[in-house]
Amino acid sequence: MRVANWFTPVIALARIAWLRTILYLFVILDMHAFVRDTRDKGEHPGLYEPLLLARLLDLPKPSVANTTVLYVVLIVACLLGATNYFPRVAGWIVAPAFTWWVLIGMSDGKVDHDHLALVIALWVLPTVKAGSRGIASYGDQTRSEAAGWAIRCIQICVIATYFLSAVAKLRSAGWALTWPGSAVLTWAIVRRPHPVGEWLLHYPWVLHVMQWVGIIGEFCSPVILWLKGRWQLFGALFFVGFHAANTAILLIHFLPTVVCWLAFAPLERVVPWYRSRRAARSAASARSASAAGSDGDAREAEDQTEHGRQAEQQAGA
Amino acid sequence: MVTQSQAPDVVRVGRVGKTVRVLVAVAGIGLLINGSVRASDDAWPFGPMSQYAMSVPDDARIDYTRVSAVTDAGTTVDVPLNIEGAGVARAEIEARAGEIVKDPSLLQQVADGWARKHPDQPKYVKLELIRDTTQLVKGKVEGPPTSQVLATWEVRR
Structure with a gap:
């Protein structure tokens, strides 16, 4: 029972309301700034290679018609959901629609790994019954296990993004710890030339230190799920700093994961x-x-x- | 001191609701672990987090694929491989490099994409798929990259 309760902490509905507004607006940003070629793929489906989920569900090939409808539906549903009026109806539309949007966007031979937490967040948010609507919902201090479960799922996915990337590093080396001592960051910088990174190419030992810090941080990341208060904040700040460094060196921002760190923040306050x-x-x-x-x-x-x-x-x- | 009666209400979920939620969460974690241990990117969103996960040896050859274009203005330019540029991302070109070598006509869409997005700019008349190779020696970059043309395509009008 204690284990079951860990999955369903009691958390104020206000945190869900804040996350709805932030994440639904973020989806609109995402559609224009990050996974932004879905409609282009509708126009030119030449390189379309459906992923497993698209094949299982037998989703139609992207076309101008279906990607345009998808775009309009997503914008309308996100705006509605962000107001916290009818957030569940809107949420149940956004979740499958955005999943499909990203599936198309990643069906060209390259898959990004920064969307796990966001996509899962969109699927769990509508499971929470809202107490109050609109503006009042941001202050709703009614604590709910359903809200806690949704929050916990988002938190698990944020942490999984880091922990599992450490696992992937072991796996790609045949389950050996060779990644942190390898030239992977040098390789990445050569392929994504950029002033800060190119300057660092002269100091491979700095890159090795960063690789060690990165992989140790990723391995220890699950601890954050059990930390409280300011210690949890330190953990979150470590990873936000990690992304800031990645952005400076490689222009890889991971914002769709970063925004989901807000599931750890006591927004209800x-x-x-x-x-x-x-x-x-x-x-x-x-x-x-x-x-x-x-x-x-x-x-x-x-x-x-x-x-x-x-x-x-x-x-x- | 806050007493229990003053505390905000707590809404609990029923036995069934809780069981379903815990099972869904555990199943999700199972799918994620399965993805990381044995699946590929195909299993998105439950695939492995394999971006930049490979160990690059200290004597690696680093390949960088690009597309170079001769325009109808007589200039030679590097094609901007992104959505705003030619409408195709570099990663797509890299992932399909083998196919493009076999069938260079796949480069036609790069020219079409550029022409459609930039109607007032010089058109591409000839495209080359080029691989730049940088050599690492003891983990450090050694000298400038060498270039090799993998495929050439005369653009159709």
């Missing part, structure tokens, strides 16, 4: 924090306005602080 700050400020200005002070405002500020404390107690889950 944003509204209570903002409210208590506003209340404290109005109480302070009321106090300075009249020497006698307004009891009512001060009491309200105290109430808000109490709210903030409640929210804090469920953070770190």
